[in-house]
Amino acid sequence: MPAEPKRISKKSATRSTVPQISDAERVVMKVVWERRTATANQVVEALEHEMDWKPKTIHTLLARLVQKGALDVDKTNREYVFEPRIEADESVHHASRSFLRRFFDGELAPFLACFLEREKLSPKEIDELKRILEGKKR
Secondary structure, three states: OOOOOOOOOHHHOOHHHOOOOOHHHHHHHHHHHHHOOEEHHHHHHHHOOOOOOOHHHHHHHHHHHHHHOOEEEEOOOOOOEEEEOOOHHHHHHHHHHHHHHHHHOOOHHHHHHHHHHHOOOOHHHHHHHHHHHHHHHO
């Protein structure tokens, strides 16, 4: 079991405090996001065939996510129950903005140009991008 973290109130989590999550932590978060709540054992079971991690590694990642404020934990019934304090889309947006800042000075257009020049898009993907961009004009 991870070291007993303090219970953190969901009210203290704000949209402006989306924590930086590592790739390994994101794997663990995906399990909790999918389930909405999960015990430590459920997370271990969900990842035992997917990742070559020992349970202690998963417990450490869960404890880090609680410490960073990405997960809330409750231990009232002898088991740690984890619940996300941030939504998956918030985390993806935060990571995307961070990537843009690091590699493209925060500018979206140069990123899209760089990416689209090197990618082959299907007509369906092109139509979807057009739809998204047209929706941004309004």
